[in-house]
Amino acid sequence: MQIEAKLTPDYLFETSWEVCNKVGGIYTVLSTRANTLQQLYKDRVLFIGPDLQGDKNPWFIEEPDLYKSWREHARVNRGLKVRAGRWDVPGNPVVLLVQFEPFLQWKNNIYAQMWTDFGVDSLSAYGDYHESTVFAYTAGMIIESFYRFHHLETENVIAHFNEWMTGAGALYIKKHVPKVATIFTTHATSMGRSIAGNNLPLYTHLEAYDGDQMASTLNMVAKHSIEKKAALNVDCLTTVSDITARECVQFLGRQPDVVTPNGFEKGFIPTGKAYDEARARARHTLLNVAEKALGHPVDRDALLVGTSGRYEYKNKGIDLFIDSMKRLQSMKGIEREVIAFIMVPAWIKGPREALQKALAEGVEIASGQTTISGEKTVAGTEVIAEAIAPSDKETRPRAETAFSFTTHELVEPWNDAVTKHIQRQGFSYAPGSRVKILFVPSYLNGDDGIFNLPYYDLLIGFDLSLFPSYYEPWGYTPHESVAFSIPTITTSLSGFGVWAEQQDKGKSPFHNGVEIIHRNDENYAEAVEAIASVIRDFSLKSATQVTTIKRKAAKLSDQADWAHFIAHYQEAYRKALHNSFLRLSRPYTGNVR
Incomplete structure (x- = not known):
């Protein structure tokens, strides 16, 4: 029996x-x-x-x-x-x-x-x-x-x-x-x-x-x-x-x-009026930090784009993120200012003192030169030649800078993959440049000294997130984004991206709040072009269109809860x-x- x-x-x-x-x-x-x-x-x-x-x-x-x-x-x-x-x-x-x-x-x-x-x-x-x-x-x-x-x-x-x-x-x-x-x-x-x-x-x-x-x-x-x-x-x-x-x-x-x-688990995410207030607070914080770091005003309607996660330079697609922003900077038809934030913890000493002071006093940091390349300094630069090891001072330019596109002071910024890549791309930080990158190399736990808000309390203020991963078994970061009603871009090499694409059934871009970029071992340049084009097109959408996309993102996340x-x-x-x-x-x- x-x-x-x-x-x-x-x-x-x-x-x-x-x-x-x-x-x-x-x-x-x-x-x-x-x-x-x-x-x-x-x-x-x-x-x-x-x-x-x-x-x-x-x-x-x-x-x-x-x-x-x-x-x-x-x-x-x-x-x-x-x-x-x-x-x-x-x-x-x-x-x-x-x-x-x-x-x-x-x-x-x-x-x-x-x-x-x-x-x-x-x-x-x-x-x-x-x-x-x-x-x-x-x-x-x-x-x-x-x-x-x-x-x-x-x-x-x-x-x-x-x-x-x-x-x-x-x-x-x-x-x-x-x-x-x-x-x-x-x-x-x-x-x-x-x-x-x-x-x-x-x-x-x-x-x-x-x-x-x-x-x-x-x-x-x-x-x-x-x-x-x-x-x-x-x-x-x-x-x-x-x-x-x-x-x-x-x-x-x-x-x-x-x-x-x-x-x-979405139960802690604010809704209704509380959501609007939290988003306004986060957006104000992000724009304020950007202005103080860049040394010039930022458009109130600037498109705020973010990426985050562990510091896995290739696996998380940080290299692709930077190159896509550089390509976007050179594209025609960019009407809105775009501020891109790379939020991955790195080896830091602490918050940049000049930036921290400017935020506390509500003043701008004086602008320096406007191109990051080689020996040149950037808007808001602080000279840190004294931070260079003595054996290196003779071989490194005396105009070595503290990389003011970073919000926190790195221990060895000249050896950091992100800062080196941003420098190599020669981003323009002039007031008229439409695309700028800020590197946030600190854990965002609410007491980092610059933002002083936890990650989720900042995420809600973004307009768009980008996670162009090469190796991402699941991908909580894009998943979290849609849970907060933030439209996201990810790749076909992300587990969450594959799942979202299966729900989409090949419909129009951002149909369910997620845009999937096809990525493999050979199409890096094509992925750069595709991401830049998607962001440019998103920046041109009306407020009504964006609201619709945000609602669809939240609806998709409802299908992916526990x-x-x-x-x-x-x-x-x-x-x-x-x-x-x-x-x-x-x-x-x-x-x-």
Whole structure:
């Protein structure tokens, strides 16, 4: 007699380096999905993250009595130090923060055991591999301890691990608690990101790449190895887009069981009058900073274009952004002034003092020369010859500048890829020039010293966003833009772009608030031309046309919220449990090596 299994989780553990640790896009994935998961599995969802900031963690609300008896048991019997509490995000899910550092002393033993059990090659490990892997291993121990202390043998339990950093946890669970169903999500394969980041053609030759061989070539053996072994040994492999699914097949040797696109939680976005007020405040701030940095007035109706994200110069398309703006500057028919903001955090000393002073006093910075090229200075320049290393002073021009198209002072502006590219393009910053770029190399967390507004509070003030990525497994930045009713331009190499294009069905530009630029390994110049043309055409649209596009952008984002996309995760949970039942019903044949 067949018994239909209940394919829903009773307990769900989700582990990531970015739980209560805001590093990148995975933080957004987990923190915005938490509310929907809480609604489905109230307090049966337990997020596990690294305890890196102690009592100063701004995203963690500690509850000393939560699971107190188990935590004491884990400490006494396994040496596990865990703080329990809530994640300070919508839904306030339960969080367990792990103090993994004491186990670093045994990392070589852990690596040896992973090699014996699964064939994970950690011999050439370096950098963040050590902390990430030991954290993940410790997280596996915590799940095992919780499982046994609370006698969950009769429950459906799932352990979900995100990205290569937590692969060791998935392998630990398979070995020590085989009844727990496992999921491994790769948000971007380590080899795909590395190949793209090393300026190698990823897409043209994808099917020809051998992942193991390329890992050796690019010094990525350890990270690739643990990612691949985790992918091959879990009950369910997921990834965030069809683009990354191709990478999984080629580099990890497994077709993902489910594609789980990233949703977004829109509940915090203002609406109605509050939206209009927030947009007006953001726009005033952006224009004010632009005027003070440039040293001359900026049109009140200037088209404000922005890009943001991690400082991945090629992968995020920052190079294409700059070249497209340069092409736009030379185009005919540009009637509106265009101010383009590149908002990617870099190595900075702090806010530019002259700009900060001008903003505080409400005065303009005196203008210098108006072209950035070679030894020439720019509007609002400050001489920083004294900041040059003594050995370099003889070889560098004495007119070295602080690059006043930046809002914050870079530690080594002459070595920064963005500033060098802007200089090389020779942008004109004269008052009559219609297109100008400002580089914002600071984290926008509300206290950067120049804008003093969080990123979302600035995003709402833009007219258009541009994310011309070369490597973008999903692409939260364009996704966030449409959620804020900001029309966006992205590429066919972005997971979100592919999804949006599927919704568009080949209709007119910005039909759903998103314009997709076709991009591949060979058409860089064509992409530059296409982006510049799209921005020029957008700048000529009437207020009524723009309002219509903004409404369509918001409508598209409604289809990409977690209320819709959580179904893909529920499918992954069902498959993980189903596959674990099948695995346990068969004779044990060993691990996949």
